[in-house]
Amino acid sequence: xxxxxxxxxxxxxxxxxxxxxxxxxxxxxxxxxxxxxxxxxxxxxxxxxxxxxxxxxxxxxxxxxxxxxxxxxxxxxxxxxxxxxxxxxxxxxxxxxxxxxxxxxxxxxxxxxxxxxxxxxxxxxxxxxxxxxxxxxxxxxxxxxxxxxxxxxxxxxxxxxxxxxxx
Numbered sequence: 001x002x003x004x005x006x007x008x009x010x011x012x013x014x015x016x017x018x019x020x021x022x023x024x025x026x027x028x029x030x031x032x033x034x035x036x037x038x039x040x041x042x043x044x045x046x047x048x049x050x051x052x053x054x055x056x057x058x059x060x061x062x063x064x065x066x067x068x069x070x071x072x073x074x075x076x077x078x079x080x081x082x083x084x085x086x087x088x089x090x091x092x093x094x095x096x097x098x099x100x101x102x103x104x105x106x107x108x109x110x111x112x113x114x115x116x117x118x119x120x121x122x123x124x125x126x127x128x129x130x131x132x133x134x135x136x137x138x139x140x141x142x143x144x145x146x147x148x149x150x151x152x153x154x155x156x157x158x159x160x161x162x163x164x165x166x167x
Contacts, residue, residue, distance in 0.1 A: 003028075003030065003057075003058075003061070004028050004029050004030035004031070004035065004061070005028070005029050005030075006026035006027070006028060006029075006040055007026060007027050007028075007029055008024070008025070008026055008027075009025040009026065009027050009039070012025035012041075013025045020045065020046055021043075021044065021045055022043070022044040023041070023042075023043055023044075024041065024042045024043075024044070025039060025040075025041045026039055026040045026041070027039050028040075028056075028057065030061045030064055030098055030110060031061070031063075031064020031065070032064065033064060033096055033097050033098055033112065034097045034098065035056070035059070035061075035097070035098040035099075035100060035110055036097055036098065036099055036100070037055060037056045037100055038055060038056040038057055038059070038098075038100060038110075039054070039055050039056070039057075040052075040053070040054050040057070041053055041054075041055075056100040056108065058108055059098075059100055059108035059109050059110040060107070060108070060109050060110065061098060061109075061110040061112070062098070062109075062110060062111055062112040062132075062133070062134055063112070063134065064112065066096065066112055066114070066133035066134060067133065067134040067135070068114075068131075068133055068134065068135075068136055070094045070114060070116075072136065073094070073114040073116060073131040073133060073136060074094070074116055074131075076131055076136035076137075076138070077116055077129045077131055077138065077141075080129075080138045080141070081141075085120060087120045087121040087122065088118050088119070088120050089118060089119055089120075089121065090116075090117070090118050091117040091118050091119050091126050092117055094114050094115060094116045095114070095115040096112070096113070096114055096115075096133060097112075097113055097115065098110040098111065098112055098113065099111050099113045099130060099139065101139075111132055111139065112132070112133040112134055113130045113131065113132060113133060113139060114130070114131045114133050115128060115129070115130055115131075116128070116129050116131060117129075117144055124145070125143035125144075125145060126143065126144045126145050127141070127142075127143065127144070128140075128141070128142055128143070128144035129141045
């Protein structure tokens with residue numbers, strides 16, 4: 001039986017240099033839900049395959065129809081947190097996907113997950129939870145923001161199109 005479907009990734013696939021180089025990336029979906037990180041990829045140069053690989057393939061998936069509704073998953077999340085605050089506001093729409101996880105024996109399993117994010121007024125984190133869609137277990141809870149640091153400067157003068165300096 002088929003594990004799922006491979007879907008071409010438009011962001012990681014490309015044909016370059018008039019077709020001389022090609023990158024083909026295929027994402028795995030099961031029951032219409034993406035499996036995060038599971039993929040097949042191939043690289044071609046001058047019509048020859050130079051690389052072929054896979055990531056996170058071969059897992060056993062949870063059923064593709066969630067046992068819990070989004071509202072029930074949100075309820076499980078806020079019970080885990082000790083209750084919902086008036087200061088909590090949803091951030092984006094909940095997302096349903098498969099998350100590859102390894103068991104203690106090394107076996108690969110695809111857990112059906114709701115990703116639910118919210119912000120609390122007065123706080124900078126975007127709190128994000130991965131809630132198992134079949135039993136309400138909180139698989140992960142983290143700040144979903146991507147923080148970084150930027151270093152740079154500002155030129156006091158610029159050069160216009162004719163090569164003249166402006167300040």
